Amino acid sequence: MHLSSISHESPLDPSNQRIDLIFTTRANRTIRMYFEVKGAQPVSQGAIADAACILGASAAFMLKEPYQQDLPVDPMLPRNLRNAFREWASWRKGTPPARLDITPRPDPTTASERPPATLFSGGVDSWHTRLDERFANSLTLSISYQQDRPDTIAEGFRQLSRLSAVAAEAGAPGAIEVVTNMMIADERLRDAWAFRLHGPFMAALGHLVSDTISQLGISASFTYGQTVPWGSHPLVDPLWSSSRLAVSHVGSAWSRQEKVERVARSTTALSYLAVCEHGLAASGPPNCSHCNKCMRTMLALDALGVKPEDAPSFDWSGYTPEMVRKHFIRSRGDRKLLGEVEAYAREHGRPDIAEAIEAAARRSRPFMVLTSAERAVRRWVPGVTQHRKRLRGYRERVLKLIGFTRYNS
Helix, strand or coil: CCEEEECCCCCCCCEEEEEEEECCCCCEEEEEEEEEEEECCCCCCCHHHHHHHHHHHHHHHHHCCCCEEEEECCCHHHHHHHHHHHHHHHHHCCCCCCEEEEECCCCCCCCCCCCCCEEECCCCCHHHHHHCHHHHHCCEEEEECCCCHHHHHHHHHHHHHHHHHHHHCCCCCCCEEEEEECCCCHHHHHHHHHHHHHHHHHHHHHHHHCCCCEEEECCCCCCCHHHCCCCCCCHHHHHHCCCCCCCECCCCCCCHHHHHHHHHHCCHHHHHHCCCCCCCCCCCCCCCCCCCCHHHHHHHHHHHCCCCCCCCCCCCCCCCCCHHHCCCCCCCHHHHHHHHHHHHHHHHCCCHHHHHHHHHHHHHHHHHHHHHHHHHHHHCCCHHHHHHHHHHHHHHHHHHHHHCCCCCC
């Protein structure tokens, strides 16, 4: 796989910047990624080269191909990428070592004079980072994943403008907004988004705007004790750094329930919390209030004693702790996160929440193999990724027959 084309096209909005990258695989298949950037300094050729290298090399690793790039990169990147991919390879026996053909630039750039930034999605993890006094003066970097069409790009920026306004209300001194298709540019890569690619791809966006920022904080999904092979990881995220940009993994010392508790103390955060796995809604409350993430967060807030009127970003009209009993808990990771809510509920006099979660876990455990089998098929069978929606449909029909009424993917 190699970087075959870079272009700066005219964006829809003249105040934005547009960067297009084309990667070509060994089978001569192209992967096109676009980026429209708002709120950043002019993007330099060096920043594009570094971002493209992380994107292309990470994608090539997942496609089991070597990666080659003629455009020189920051001198720290080649070594750091090789170390990151060695860690990845150690997570799965038999993974071949990464083969990289990339040339370092002779002129490293220091990063000390530019402000830091944190990724901000409006979710629990990013709000927790935003509320940390160490990041009070950080810019926010927010991302919307959209197809490359004028209407979808415009909608992406509408969503991001809401996030930027909320971050400003919470004290952020500035915001960078990026609309891109990098998560959905190729179905084979989309299936690797959660368990490998979201960390390096988001770090690559930090490099793309590294003429504006000096550091990028990626909020942790798990505590140190819960750490599993995942796209963002405390051992790997720092290895996406260069002399231009320091990347850090933030918040692994805090459990999810501790993060929710901290977020619940902020009126602004509680009013605008956006956790839905379906993304921000175009209008109305940002959360669907039915998916896995919404359900887990609502249970956690309820266990904390938060009143519905204090968390208007959710629709509480159909909420009851009993709703979780028929919800399919699809993975061990989901079970760990719900386990924190269960333990907290027991400690704080809410046995109804704890018992409902325990019942759902007991009922779901024999059927988690369905999710594991589906993921294994999608990961290892060539070409099956184009049928990902059909595979999920089969799984959901089976779950419905068993009696589960909630099983969002």
